[in-house]
Amino acid sequence: MASLRQNLVHKIILLxxxxxxxxxxxxxxxxxxxxxxxxxxxxxxQMTVHEEEKSEEEMKQSQTARAKVSEYLEKNGVRVxxxxxxxxxRKLTVEKISRVFKILDDIGIDHNQRNRIISNRPTILTxxxxxxxxxxxxxxxxxIFPESIAYVVKESPGVLTARIKESLPDxxxxxxxxxxxxxxxxxxxxxxxxxxxxxxAAYTVESLQKKxxxxxxxxxxxxxxxxxxxxKQPSVLTFSNDALKEKWNYCxxxxxxxxxxxxxxxxxxxxxxxxxxxxxxxxxxxxxxxDETIIDDYGLGLIVTPSxxxxxxxxxxxSLDEFxxxxxxxxxxxxx
Numbered sequence: 502m503a504s505l506r507q508n509l510v511h512k513i514i515l516l517x518x519x520x521x522x523x524x525x526x527x528x529x530x531x532x533x534x535x536x537x538x539x540x541x542x543x544x545x546x547q548m549t550v551h552e553e554e555k556s557e558e559e560m561k562q563s564q565t566a567r568a569k570v571s572e573y574l575e576k577n578g579v580r581v582x583x584x585x586x587x588x589x590x591r592k593l594t595v596e597k598i599s600r601v602f603k604i605l606d607d608i609g610i611d612h613n614q615r616n617r618i619i620s621n622r623p624t625i626l627t628x629x630x631x632x633x634x635x636x637x638x639x640x641x642x643x644x645i646f647p648e649s650i651a652y653v654v655k656e657s658p659g660v661l662t663a664r665i666k667e668s669l670p671d672x673x674x675x676x677x678x679x680x681x682x683x684x685x686x687x688x689x690x691x692x693x694x695x696x697x698x699x700x701x702a703a704y705t706v707e708s709l710q711k712k713x714x715x716x717x718x719x720x721x722x723x724x725x726x727x728x729x730x731x732x733k734q735p736s737v738l739t740f741s742n743d744a745l746k747e748k749w750n751y752c753x754x755x756x757x758x759x760x761x762x763x764x765x766x767x768x769x770x771x772x773x774x775x776x777x778x779x780x781x782x783x784x785x786x787x788x789x790x791x792d793e794t795i796i797d798d799y800g801l802g803l804i805v806t807p808s809x810x811x812x813x814x815x816x817x818x819x820s821l822d823e824f825x826x827x828x829x830x831x832x833x834x835x836x837x
Contacts, residue, residue, distance in 0.1 A: 569595055577602070578616040584623040592627055601626055604633050609651035622658035636661055640701075643669055644687065649695045659702030668705070675706045679713055681728035689732060697735035704739065712738045720749050726764035734767035748774055756781055756804070758796045765798035772805040779828050780804050780812055786827065787817060 573595045574581050584590070605615045619625055625633070640650050640660070653660055676690040685693075694701055700709070713731075716722045719742070722730065730737055737745065748770055752758045756777075763769060769777065781804060784790045796804075803816045813824040 570598065573598060578612070580616075580620040583620050584626070587623045588627050598626060600630050601628075601633065604630065604637075605654070608637060608654055609648065610654060614651075614655050618655060618658045622662060624662050625658060628662055633661055636663075636665055639665055639669055643673055644691050645695060649691075653695055653698040653701065657698035657702045660698055663702045665701060669701060671706050672700065672704075672709065675709055679727075680717075680724060681713075681731070682724040683728065685728070693731060693735040697739065699739055700735065709738055712742075715742050715745070719746065721760055722764055726760065729764055730767040730770075734770060737767055737770050740770060744774075745770055748772075748777065751777060751781075752801065756796050756801065757794060758798070758801050762796065762798040762801055766801040766805070769801060769805050777805060779831060780816075782831065783817060783824060783827050787819070789817065 570590050570593045571581050574584060577598075601619075602615065605618065610618065637650060640653065641647065645653065672694070673687075673690055676685045676693065677687075679685060713727060716727050716730065716737075717724075749763060751774060752763050752769060753760065758766075781790075784804070785792075790796070804812075806812050806816065809824065810821045813819050813821045817824060
């Protein structure tokens with residue numbers, strides 16, 4: 502029993518002596534860790550302050566740069582608010598804008614046209630210079646005259662931001678292969694693309710083919726009709742099928758114009774259905790045409806003449822005020 506007690510005491514002493522230096526070491530390590538942790542915190546705090554100062558400096562520089570860009574755009578007559586809605590001004594520099602201005606100047610775009618183009622298509626400012634020049638080059642390569650390129654860009658600025666490298670040659674090939682009579686010549690195709698440059702910028706070969714198919718199958722135009730329509734009014738290729746159909750129906754069913762007459766006056770598709778109805782009903786109201794009257798393409802052309810004043814005075818032989826009064830009454834009756 503005594504021997505057992507002595508062994509137990511001996512083990513306790515050993516445990517105490519063994520634990521003493523261990524405790525000392527742990528305390529030493531704790532002090533070292535605390536010191537390192539403090540240094541790390543101080544370093545981190547210093548870095549945070551430095552980063553905040555750097556961030557503030559960058560913010561000031563960014564604000565200054567944006568202010569310069571805004572000032573430069575406004576000075577050159579560009580609508581900054583419209584530009585800001587579409588692109589981040591931080592992506593622009595005065596130098597970049599200047600280079601874009603120079604490219605547009607080289608095309609033949611004057612100061613006023615340039616401002617309208619950029620206001621309508623601000624992404625031109627963020628397009629790479631090489632891409633802008635290359636897209637102009639592609640239009641020249643396919644045969645569009647330099648003076649016509651200025652008109653194309655003015656009417657449809659999207660030609661400078663669209664991927665036309667492959668699509669433009671494909672569209673020319675599409676027109677060459679269309680099932681029309683006679684076939685489109687190269688000059689006629691370039692005329693169509695120049696007259697309606699939206700075709701270059703926004704429409705695919707597939708969409709053009711489907712539109713021609715609609716003209717043939719739904720509106721029953723023959724191959725000669727389709728050629729004439731596209732050549733005279735290429736924007737027909739950009740109109741919705743519903744809009745084309747309702748105008749065709751009204752002209753054929755209400756005004757008594759034959760498909761050939763409609764095809765020879767494709768300007769009718771450019772005119773709103775409301776305007777066509779108002780003018781047709783006014784001529785009927787005056788007794789100048791009757792339900793059974795057959796209208797040819799010349800007569801249809803008179804009905805859809807662009808100017809209300811010209812229509813009233815030259816076609817209806819009335820004053821514009823009298824025609825306006827009739828239209829007001831027509832609007833009231835339609836609302837009732």
